[in-house]
Amino acid sequence: MTLNHELVGKRFGPGTRTWTADDAIVYALGVGAGHDPLDELALTTENTAGVAQRAFPTFATVLGVRDLVPPLGDYDGATLVHAEQSVELFAPLPVAGSAEVFRTVTGMYDKGKGALVVTESEGVDPATGDVLWRCGSSMYIRGEGGFGGASAPSGTWARPDGEPDHVVRFSTRPEQALLYRLCGDRNPLHSDPAFAARGGFAAPILHGLCTYGFAGRALVRSLCDGDPTRFGAMSARFSAVVLPGDELVVRVWADAPGEARFQVVRGDGTVVLDRGRFRTRERSTRCP
Template identity: 55%
Template sequence: MPIDPTAVGSQSEPVRHSWTSSDAILYALGVGAGAVDPLDELGFTTENSNGVTQQVLPTMAVVLGVGGGGAFGSIGSFNPAMLVHGEQAIQLHGPIPVAGEVETVGEITAIYDKGKGALVEVRSASTDTATGQPLFTTTMSAFIRGEGGFGGERGPSGPKNPPPERAPDHEQAYVTRSDQALIYRLSGDRNPLHSDPTFAAMGGFDRPILHGLCTYGFTGRALLHRLCEGDPTRFRAMEGRFSSPVMPGERLMVHMWETGAGEALFQTTGDDGRAVLSGGRLAYAVAS
């Protein structure tokens, strides 16, 4: 059955996911925390340092809000190998607990006909089961190659969140490890594209590539430290578009432009200056 545009509005069954203090630390290490200045990120990489309270990186929402993708089951059949992660956004309703459990429900919020493929957007709302309060919302879009041409709306197009034509206000460089994908995958994404050279070759790569959401996590760290002074309670929302694959071991540069009180645009580039995460926007609380 081809892609069914009437699936917009379909929801997944609620899925529960729990995590521990160790999971929060493993995620932080998976997105490079502690590699530049261990003392600066001690609160994210250890639970037992004197005088330091453990915290959770805001971008961990992308691995905790699992289950919402079950809504994809309502859109019809397609070849999963033809699916490409297009965009990712998170909205935090408060700091993520060091350990806890969420219940997540996903909803198909849009299906667009892009001609050569279909663009499907899924929004997943995660509720803290201990308090009954919303904890975070994640939104992802996926481009499914070969599934267009069904006569649906084309949807929005063109550049999103273009940065100002001036030098960035802040820049932050991070070098990923050669084994970065092997560490990051322990947080849940076991796609062999990021670990198995044979599988990566089938996808046209000479070696396994880094998870796009790992690049997203590295970028989120830069935004947190340069714009929120390392305080996760000030980090409100982040969105960006995956523009190019990253190879483990590559150097990432995050360029940031402050565009208003509590708002910034950003772009992350790779070794050769190409954009790897573009159309980026951060919303954050301004320090009082």
């Protein structure tokens, strides 16, 4: 089994991605919005008096075109896990709309026992040519290392001293993964016990991007006064699995104005999202 290293540096697209207001609501429910209904009616309803519907910013992470990049190689899909994710918005995400999506394979790195595949995608407004969002993803594929490639570059991040400035607790639901998969990620690792066992897991695990969305909600609540249009950029590393039903605790440390670092831990204290960074944007006057 080998990876297709000839893909590195190639840009694919455009592929067209269209979404509806219902898609935005399904995503918000998939990442737990509505648990405190009065706080998130803008994300979960379209007909509440005096409340304009909003798309939650991390919805951009699922708006790529899945078949845009050719197969990365010949490997067992059960050995692939999400390693890192970033998302940056250049304008509030429209509740419904269309975008041209481009995706580039920026690197394949040798991690010894596995390989790290890094991609970057952009969503472009087809009418104006403006970039709406940019996402970066890293995937770790167990057993595909040892090909003699370069090691992945490592950034600097340290957990701040002292107690966090904000702590937000969420409870995921036992059926959380089954709900989140309606956003388009039908990987059986999150629903099929036999497939999960092939990957070395005792049960289907929660999508990493679902946990990521929960963290985004905590950051918007803590640092943006609940206004999703003030979301600027977010990045984090997936460091441990979450099972549907687990409690998530988001710890946020404010840095410079408009910037913060964060971690997400399970209820038992295990760090599941690490090396988190978040940046706000100025309050927007544009109606998405």
